[in-house]
Amino acid sequence: MSHHFLEVNDLYYSYPDGTEALKGVSLRLEHGEAVGLVGANGAGKSTLLLAVAGLVFSGSGTVNIGGAILSKKTLGEIRRRLGFIFQDPEDQLFMPTVFDDVAFGPLNQGLSAGEVSFRVEEALRSVGAGHLSDRPAYRLSGGEKRAVSIAAVLSMLPDILLMDEPSSGLDPRNRRMLIGLLGDFTHTRLIATHDLDLVLDVCPRTIVLHRGEIAADGHTEEIFRDEGLLERCSLEPPLCMQGVRS
Amino acid sequence: MHMADALLSPAVGGTMWAVTAGITAYSAKKLKDSPDDSRVPLMGVLGAFIFAAQMINFSIPVTGSSGHLGGGMILAILLGPYAAFLVLASVLIVQALFFADGGILALGCNIFNMAFFPCFFAYPFIYRKIAGQNPTYKKILIGTTLSAVIALQLGAFSVVIETMASGISELPFNTFVLLMQPIHLAIGIVEGFVTAAVVSFVWKERPEVLEASSNDMPLQRGLPLKKVLAGFVVAALFTGGILSWFASSYPDGLEWSMARTAGVEELEAPEGGAHGFLAGLQEKLAFLPDYGFRQSGTVTLERPDTETRWPAVDPGTTVSGFVGGGLTLLLAGAAGLLLSRTAGRCK
Amino acid sequence: MAKKLDINFNELVSCSTAASGSSLVHRLDPRAKWLVTLAFAVTATSFGKYEIARLMPLFFYPFAMIALSGVAVADVLRRTALAAPFILLAGLFNPFFDRHVLISLWGFPLTGGWVSFLSITLRSVLVVSSVVLLSLTTRSDRLFSGLGELGVPSIFVVQLQFLNRYILLLAGEVQRIVRAHSLRSGSRRNSVSLFLSGSMLGILLLKSMDRAARVHWAMLARGFDGEVRTACPLKFSWQRDGAFVLIWVAFFGAVRFIDIPFLLFGWAVGK
Ligand SMILES: Nc1ncnc2c1ncn2[C@@H]1O[C@H](COP(=O)(O)OP(=O)(O)OP(=O)(O)O)[C@@H](O)[C@H]1O
Ligand SMILES: [Mg+2]
Numbered sequence: 001m002s003h004h005f006l007e008v009n010d011l012y013y014s015y016p017d018g019t020e021a022l023k024g025v026s027l028r029l030e031h032g033e034a035v036g037l038v039g040a041n042g043a044g045k046s047t048l049l050l051a052v053a054g055l056v057f058s059g060s061g062t063v064n065i066g067g068a069i070l071s072k073k074t075l076g077e078i079r080r081r082l083g084f085i086f087q088d089p090e091d092q093l094f095m096p097t098v099f100d101d102v103a104f105g106p107l108n109q110g111l112s113a114g115e116v117s118f119r120v121e122e123a124l125r126s127v128g129a130g131h132l133s134d135r136p137a138y139r140l141s142g143g144e145k146r147a148v149s150i151a152a153v154l155s156m157l158p159d160i161l162l163m164d165e166p167s168s169g170l171d172p173r174n175r176r177m178l179i180g181l182l183g184d185f186t187h188t189r190l191i192a193t194h195d196l197d198l199v200l201d202v203c204p205r206t207i208v209l210h211r212g213e214i215a216a217d218g219h220t221e222e223i224f225r226d227e228g229l230l231e232r233c234s235l236e237p238p239l240c241m242q243g244v245r246s
Numbered sequence: 247m248h249m250a251d252a253l254l255s256p257a258v259g260g261t262m263w264a265v266t267a268g269i270t271a272y273s274a275k276k277l278k279d280s281p282d283d284s285r286v287p288l289m290g291v292l293g294a295f296i297f298a299a300q301m302i303n304f305s306i307p308v309t310g311s312s313g314h315l316g317g318g319m320i321l322a323i324l325l326g327p328y329a330a331f332l333v334l335a336s337v338l339i340v341q342a343l344f345f346a347d348g349g350i351l352a353l354g355c356n357i358f359n360m361a362f363f364p365c366f367f368a369y370p371f372i373y374r375k376i377a378g379q380n381p382t383y384k385k386i387l388i389g390t391t392l393s394a395v396i397a398l399q400l401g402a403f404s405v406v407i408e409t410m411a412s413g414i415s416e417l418p419f420n421t422f423v424l425l426m427q428p429i430h431l432a433i434g435i436v437e438g439f440v441t442a443a444v445v446s447f448v449w450k451e452r453p454e455v456l457e458a459s460s461n462d463m464p465l466q467r468g469l470p471l472k473k474v475l476a477g478f479v480v481a482a483l484f485t486g487g488i489l490s491w492f493a494s495s496y497p498d499g500l501e502w503s504m505a506r507t508a509g510v511e512e513l514e515a516p517e518g519g520a521h522g523f524l525a526g527l528q529e530k531l532a533f534l535p536d537y538g539f540r541q542s543g544t545v546t547l548e549r550p551d552t553e554t555r556w557p558a559v560d561p562g563t564t565v566s567g568f569v570g571g572g573l574t575l576l577l578a579g580a581a582g583l584l585l586s587r588t589a590g591r592c593k
Numbered sequence: 594m595a596k597k598l599d600i601n602f603n604e605l606v607s608c609s610t611a612a613s614g615s616s617l618v619h620r621l622d623p624r625a626k627w628l629v630t631l632a633f634a635v636t637a638t639s640f641g642k643y644e645i646a647r648l649m650p651l652f653f654y655p656f657a658m659i660a661l662s663g664v665a666v667a668d669v670l671r672r673t674a675l676a677a678p679f680i681l682l683a684g685l686f687n688p689f690f691d692r693h694v695l696i697s698l699w700g701f702p703l704t705g706g707w708v709s710f711l712s713i714t715l716r717s718v719l720v721v722s723s724v725v726l727l728s729l730t731t732r733s734d735r736l737f738s739g740l741g742e743l744g745v746p747s748i749f750v751v752q753l754q755f756l757n758r759y760i761l762l763l764a765g766e767v768q769r770i771v772r773a774h775s776l777r778s779g780s781r782r783n784s785v786s787l788f789l790s791g792s793m794l795g796i797l798l799l800k801s802m803d804r805a806a807r808v809h810w811a812m813l814a815r816g817f818d819g820e821v822r823t824a825c826p827l828k829f830s831w832q833r834d835g836a837f838v839l840i841w842v843a844f845f846g847a848v849r850f851i852d853i854p855f856l857l858f859g860w861a862v863g864k
Binding site for chain 2: 605608637683721745747751763764
């Protein structure tokens with residue numbers, strides 16, 4: 001079981017208005033690896049995740065998910081293996097109730113009703129949101145929304161998780177819980193975030209993106225100690241390391 | 247120009263429900279024929295946008311009054327007629343449910359009046375003709391204003407027709423028309439300006455959005471659509487006309503037919519007993535001096551010679567109405583209270 | 594305007610709060626409630642325009658629904674009152690145009706116009722309160738799924754559910770934009786100028802379209818293929834929901850075809 005890798009080769013992407021968001025990105029995540037993707041606003045983190053999931057199609061470069069090259073033909077299969085957690089849970093919780101939302105993915109996989117509700121219960125339980133099942137999505141707190149949006153992805157049993165700012169908008173306690181949760185996952189994980197402390201806790205490896213290009217890729221602690229690099233990429237070292245510096 | 251249930255007769259309300267259901271089914275089918283999986287979220291979110299936008303009041307220059315967006319033309323321009331119709335219908339349903347704007351029987355009328363005309367008349371035959379290709383600010387302004395005005399005029403006129411056909415309101419046709427059309431001329435001009443402002447803004451910021459939608463799902467020319475829609479309108483006017491004629495010849499059609507078939511009216515009509523108590527009541531109810539049945543010594547509750555003074559309301563019915571109606575209301579209230587007690591105990 | 598905006602916004606929120614109760618009425622299948630509400634509207638509007646007394650038995654319906662659902666009477670009254678301008682305006686013209694004297698009370702002639710005005714007002718109150726009760730006792734998502742089960746095309750229902758899902762969110766955005774505007778403009782004027790409204794609404798519109806695109810992505814990422822499937826369709830129980838429909842429709846039928854106030858009157862005076 002070492003086939004859930006993710007490989008990106010020389011990926012380019014420009015938005016229709018001409019903004020060059022990705023300029024030749026290459027990276028590889030091994031099976032079960034947790035990697036932090038950091039970079040200033042507009043560095044291209046979200047765009048990279050979208051391109052990996054085939055939600056925006058780039059002009060050149062390849063994406064390889066566990067041996068399948070991303071193309072229109074493999075799109076369905078690749079998306080089944082990827083779990084994409086979006087930056088704003090509001091965008092992801094589009095169904096009327098929590099249950100419907102978490103069941104959306106499994107239902108699209110064509111599972112039976114019994115299997116679907118089993119998956120939904122499992123997924124909700126694993127993020128500690130079992131009691132929310134019948135609630136409408138708009139009546140959840142920020143933390144609950146985040147938890148449910150993660151469950152909505154887990155219910156599809158993905159191999160690889162792509163996460164865009166999973167800790168944004170969470171209070172300290174919920175953020176703590178999220179970090180615990182992410183640390184316990186065994187999926188291959190690519191986590192785009194501004195929360196460097198989260199990266200420090202969850203991801204042994206970090207990739208720094210700067211203006212659509214990879215500025216660094218390596219050991220998290222080493223990267224966060226490299227002040228020159230952080231400075232160049234308009235990043236601040238994580239709070240817990242700021243004391244060490246001075 | 248939301249119509250309320252209270253001015254509608256079930257016949258007119260029902261007819262317009264059927265017409266609207268037909269257009270809805272037709273639009274849904276059209277959309278199904280050209281699937282586009284990004285359409286559903288876009289429709290939903292734009293519906294929410296229209297709803298939210300209607301919460302903003304803007305001041306209307308000179309008049310000092312304020313108005314809000316109807317949104318029909320914006321939706322038609324962004325989504326094409328079929329999707330826009332469904333979205334507008336949804337907005338009206340939500341308004342009826344959560345803000346009691348218009349009623350449930352009136353939904354058919356309201357959807358027809360406010361969604362049909364902008365989507366299926368003004369947009370294809372006016373806006374697209376003027377500003378469909380190579381838009382400019384001027385074309386957009388003229389196109390939206392003209393479409394908004396005409397859509398609202400037609401909508402307002404059909405409010406008048408539906409109200410007249412229902413026969414509940416006493417407003418004479420001429421007066422009603424003279425009241426509705428000019429008001430909606432003003433509203434239409436404002437709606438047109440705001441729509442133009444929004445559409446030009448979008449056109450300036452994201453021209454591709456307008457281009458995409460103007461190529462999307464044009465109403466096929468020469469197709470039976472025009473005929474189908476014209477058919478709908480004619481059918482509605484026709485049924486409405488017949489029904490209203492029926493309604494006005496027999497002020498209470500249902501009651502009339504019931505009386506003929508089952509003799510219900512006679513059923514509880516007085517057999518001496520009632521007459522006796524009425525007579526006895528005369529003294530007690532002397533505070534209603536002129537209600538007139540005193541003279542009716544021998545007359546029973548059956549409608550006497552009121553035939554000549556048209557609406558057949560005879561004094562006996564009036565008294566029984568006052569007292570009986572009051573009693574009924576009391577009883578209904580008491581029953582409700584009782585229910586809430588028992589329901590409370592059950593919990 | 595900010596005030597009206599807040600009222601509307603709060604109205605939406607309070608409605609969704611009330612609707613998430615769990616009483617007998619809340620638990621009924623939404624289809625049953627739709628049918629009964631519609632039957633009620635048809636019954637209430639089917640009476641002649643001078644009919645007053647015979648509308649009275651219909652008040653039992655809202656009373657009973659309030660009692661059974663435990664919804665606050667104040668809520669129902671307040672929301673019904675929201676429609677008051679409508680209700681009063683609807684019949685307002687009748688007294689001016691229908692001036693023939695129907696009866697005279699204490700020597701005052703009462704014209705047909707006033708009688709029909711009263712009748713229109715009463716039926717408005719009835720119908721509006723029944724719809725208010727429908728929305729206060731049924732969660733909106735169930736209300737709309739119910740429409741789908743009643744045969745409304747699925748694309749319509751699905752986008753209606755999306756609309757419903759994003760209303761509060763966008764309404765909140767509008768609220769913030771308008772607040773910021775009135776703070777900055779510093780004026781206590783009650784509305785946005787016509788010209789500003791173009792860019793204000795335009796920005797909101799583009800933001801909404803971006804959101805729709807992101808929602809679409811989120812759907813695609815979870816295997817969306819053009820068809821939205823839902824897991825648990827509503828369950829119509831004949832014992833509970835069927836009985837609810839039958840009982841009320843029978844009651845409305847009785848009210849329509851039997852002159853209950855008259856019978857009551859006869860009964861009361863007969864003694
Ligand atoms: N829909 C779009 N159309 C045009 N340009 C876009 C669009 N979305 C993003 N961009 C641009 O692409 C670049 C990369 O944006 P992206 O959202 O990927 O950055 P990010 O690293 O996720 O930033 P943030 O940390 O703020 O989320 C930015 O310059 C941005 O302005
Ligand atoms: Mg981002």
